[in-house]
Amino acid sequence: MKYLPWLFLGLPIVLFSQNFTNDTKSRFRYPIKKTTQTMTLDGEVGPKEWESHKAVSNFFNHWPTDLGQAKNQTEVKMTYDDTHVYLLAKCYDTxxxxxxxxxxDNNDNYWGSDNFSLVFDPIGSKQNGFFFGVTAGGAEMEATLAIEEGNTSLSENWDNRWASKVKEYEGYWLVEMxxxxxxxxxxxxxTEWGVNFIRGDKQNNAYTTWTQFPINFNGISMNYMGTLVWDAPPKKAAGMFIFNPYSTLSSQRDYEDDNQNSPDTQINIGGDIKVALSSSLNLxxxxLPDFSNADVDQEITNITRFNIFLPEQRNFFLENSDIFSNFGSYDxxxxxxRRIGIMDGEAIPIDFGARLTGNLTKNLRIGVMDVQTQREGDFIPQNYAVAAFQQTLLKRSVFKGIFINRQATATSPDDExxxxxxGLEFTYMSEDGRFNNNVKYHLSFMPQGFTNNHYYGFAGNYTTKRFRSGWQIDVVGENYITEVxxxxxxxxxxxxTEETVRLGYTLINPWFRYLTFSKDDNSKINYHGWRTWHMLYLNSDGTFNETMNNLAYDFEFRNTASLSLISRYRKxxxxFPTALIGDDFEPLPLGDYEFARFDLMYSADTRKQFVWSTNMGYGSFYNGTRLxxxxxxxxxxxxxxxxGITYNYNDIKLAEGYGANKLHLVRFNADIGFSNKLSWKNVVQYNSQSENFSAFSRLQWRYRPMSDIFLIYNENHDTNGFGIKNRSLVLKMTYWL
Known part of the structure; x- marks a missing residue:
């Protein structure tokens, strides 16, 4: 009971929150009318092409300040015909x-460039939407929008058909979509959609938006969109059946397999089908999907006691994934x-997959997915099924549920x-978006009929311009097993003993942040302020397990540079006996460990031709030190x-008898864009901890919309003598019908 006061950290925030009226949908309205002209996508304003359509020309500052109008303004016009919606943006600059x-589709490159973005909420639920953007150089990015922890998040892994054209002029650049x-x-x-326009003006390190709203919400926020007012409801699009076949020619060899004396050459075919069951529901x-063109996983250094999970890279699982993945908490x-089709780091072939997602009504969104894997070596075939729903309540609140089933489709042991x-979850979100709180309850079911198979808790946050805070409490039973x-x-x-033991736990995680924004236009600092976050883990019986306490002070500069000073304390x-730096050393014994460290993080001006950043830290580490x-x-x-090149170095020295190790991680990236249709991505990585040296190269030519040719090369070497482990070369072609 001594930890009970932590439960009420968020209460004063709720009681003293100020009322804020969200009226951007009524204040910012754009009347879109059907065109009578033939629209040509050429980055030019053709005769009579746009003259009869209203212009939006009053953009407001959003970052680094939400006060006043944009220094470099933007003009936007929109129209439509029977098949497309069109946009013209004129971006003034120096x-x-x-x-x-x-x-x-490169998130860092996109936001690091001068850019223009269009965001849609066609359903009007303020829960999910679409993003289309293009840089001043013509690099495109499309994405889906979803609500996560009260804010709008962007997933650029969604890929679909659209077109843009950019042309540069004296004093401005022009975008047509x-x-x-x-x-x-x-x-x-x-007849009304949510809509907003966002301009990235890197010369002034500024982001400006059509609608005006608080800086504590990101520019793509679905809660602060304006309204796109149609002169007539857009008709359901015709031709809503799309077939996207692929073929691959691959040559692969596993040099660690003594039975494979030559490369295994294969020709494979498969494909994807998209069917619009209605204007808001998609199948x-x-x-026989092939994911050979997915980005290579980044190598990591892991000196924690637990496994680290790498992000999903496969497009079939990424599109509309928020309805399935937006449950639970950050960890x-x-x-x-990624649990589907990958076992112990090895790819398991998939026979087929089906996914139904979309809105049945304005307030009810559903998702159903089923995937069947093949037999691969000792892994028997499995069927994975997941179903989820989201029901909007009380304007912005959401009640949602999920069911997941992994079922062996061949003879298997009873316990497998x-x-x-x-699970069921309810998220309350205030109309202005400042306060949200999520309550959840989940169960797992195994053939053994385990008890203590629960997971429940709540989490939320409250945010204003200067003050932000959040809280999370999770209670996890020792048999809450999540195989998927x-x-x-x-x-x-x-x-x-080389055994894995399941232990339930309770997590209590409050955090706070306070920012001071500069009022002087000549100041070199945008803002500065402190933040603190704490994590307390208790065992299932309420006894102490671990605590992590952190305090930081941050500086954000006008020239895009940033500096953070962080102090950390852990107990x-x-x-269990634990080996942190390798099995060659004596495991750390049971007992209590207290240690502290200090970190300095700095990132230079991202607008420069050469950009650098660093993170330096030193402190005690269990019974030793870590640099x-x-x-x-x-x-x-x-x-x-x-x-770019990244070097990560860890020098860990434990007490005498428990070992010392120097861990090196080097990554080299080369992204070459011959045009916005032809690109070449290269990644070379060296990781002394995993004893792996890898090289990845992918040439991609988008020879027509949503149709690509890929040439992918990948190889891995042992770092001890650099003996080769495996090598592959894949030629893949997709075609959008």
Whole structure:
């Protein structure tokens, strides 16, 4: 009971929150009318092409200040015909434009360049939407929008058909977009959509928006969009059946397999099908999918006691994934798609997959997915099914549920036949978006009939311009098993017995932040302020397990540079013998460990041709010390190339008898954009901890919309003598029918 006061940290915030009226939908309205002209996508304003359509020309500052009007203004016009919605944007500037790269769908390059973005909420639920953006160099990015922890998040992994054209002029650059109606999901009877326009002006390190709203919400916020008013409801798009076949020619060899004496050459075919069951409900099918063109995983250094899970990279699982993945918390996910088709780091072939997602009504969104894997070596075939729903209540609040089933589809031991999870969550969100709180309850079901199979808790945050705070409490039973999810802290490894033991826990995690914004236009600082975050872990019986306490002071400069000073303190009750730096050393014994460290993080002006950042830290580490140094540098050859190198060094010295180790991680990246249709990505990585040296190269030519040719090369070497482990070369072609 001594920890009970932590439960009420958020209460004063709720009681003293100020009322704020969200009226951007009524204040900012754009009347879009159907064109009578033939629209040509050429980055030019053709005769009579746009003259009869209203212009939006009064953009407001959003970052680094939300006061006043934009220094470099933007004019926007929109129209539509039977098949497309069109946009024209005229972005005024002083011609010192920054383009990081011509490579498409690259989040860092996009936001680091001068850019223009269009965001839609066609359903009007303020829960999910679409993003279309293009840089001054013509590099495109499309994405889906979703609500996560009260804020709008962006997933650039969504890929669909649309087109843009950019042309540069003296004193401004011009954007034209053409977005097919069949790319969008919308209510065919609605005459009002949510919409906003965002301008990235890197010369002034500024982001400006059509609607005016508080700086504590990001520019793509679905809660502060304006209204796109149609002169007539847009008709349901015709031709809503799309077939996207692929073929691959691959040559692969595993040099660690003594039975493979020559490369294995294969020709494979498969494909994806998209069917619009209605204007707001979509069915996606895939058969014999191939993910060879997915980005390579980044190597990591892991000196924690638990496994680290790498992000999903496969497009079939990423599109519309928020309806399945937006459950649980940041480190506990009931559903994690990377658990499907990957076992112990090895790819398991998939026979087919089906996904139904979209809105049944304005307020009810559903998602159903089913995937069947093949037999691969000792892994028997499995069927994975997941179903989820989101019901909007009380304007912005959401009640949602999920059910997950992993079922063996061949003879298997009784205790491995299935694994199931189910959960319900309710998220209350205030109308202005400042306050939200999520309450959840989940269960897992195994053939063994385990008890203590629960996971429940609540989490939320409250945000104003200067003050932000959040809280999280999770209670996890020792048998809350997530075979198709992520729950790393549940599994504890005993280095002496080589056994994994499940232990339930309670997490209490409050955080606070306070910012001071500069009022002087000549100041070199945008803002500065402190933040603190704390994590307390208790065992299932209420006894102490671990605490982490952190305090930081941050500086954000006008020239995009940033500086953070961080102090950290940890106390750990080590319950099992643990090897942190390798199995060659004596495991750390059971007992209490207290240690502290200090970190300095600095990132230089991101607008420069050469950009660098560093993270330096030193302190005690269990019964020894740890020195960490990270240095990253990137050089830009505008607009065609960006090259970068990252070096991460850890020097860990434990007490005598428990070992010392120096861990090195080096990563080299080269992104070359010959045009916005032809790009070449290269990644070389060296990781002394995993004893792996890898090289990845992918050439991509988008020879027509949503149709690509890929040439992918990948190889891995052992760092001891650099003996080769495996090598592959893949030629892949996709075609959008």
């Amino acid at each position: 011609e010192s434009r920054i383009v990081q790269s011509l490579v498409r 053409a977005i097919p109606f069949k790319t969008l999901r919308y209510d065919a009877n609605a 996606d099918l895939t058969f 506990l996910k009931p559903f994690f798609s 036949k299935y694994s199931r999870n189910a 999810g992520v729950n790393p802290r549940l599994e504890n490894y005993n280095a002496e 750990v009750n080590l319950m 960490n140094a990270m240095l990253e540098g990137n050089i830009r050859f505008q607009p065609w190339g960006r090259f």
